[in-house]
Amino acid sequence: MTTLTRSDRAALEHLRAHSSLPVLSRIAVQVAWCVLLWSQRRKSRRDLSQLDDHMLNDIGLSPRQAEQEYNKWFWRP
Template structure:
């Protein structure tokens, strides 16, 4: 192999690694957004439950309201 072929392979390897890293970061970002969306939806649903259903799952109205007030990014 000559130097030019080695340079081309080296560049291709760098680009491939960068693309894989970007893909991983994008995937993690999408997963995080989906998790936040699910958390926000669950908290809205929890806030709508009546006292009977809250007692059935072992929560008080105060517990449910505290959880519902949390920002979606807080676990």
């Protein structure tokens, strides 16, 4: 899956906030936003699962905290 750039995310957020779009377009933007968010969570959690204890310590997480985070389902914040 392709990762969106910062400007792509900004454009999607702009569309998401735009109330002048037709209903089906707003729904499509909401679905795209949700898929993007879930994809980012999945990738972040997968990356977190690959960090060693030293790297986790650098970001202020214990191995247990990291394990709790990367074991979450992608739809959970």
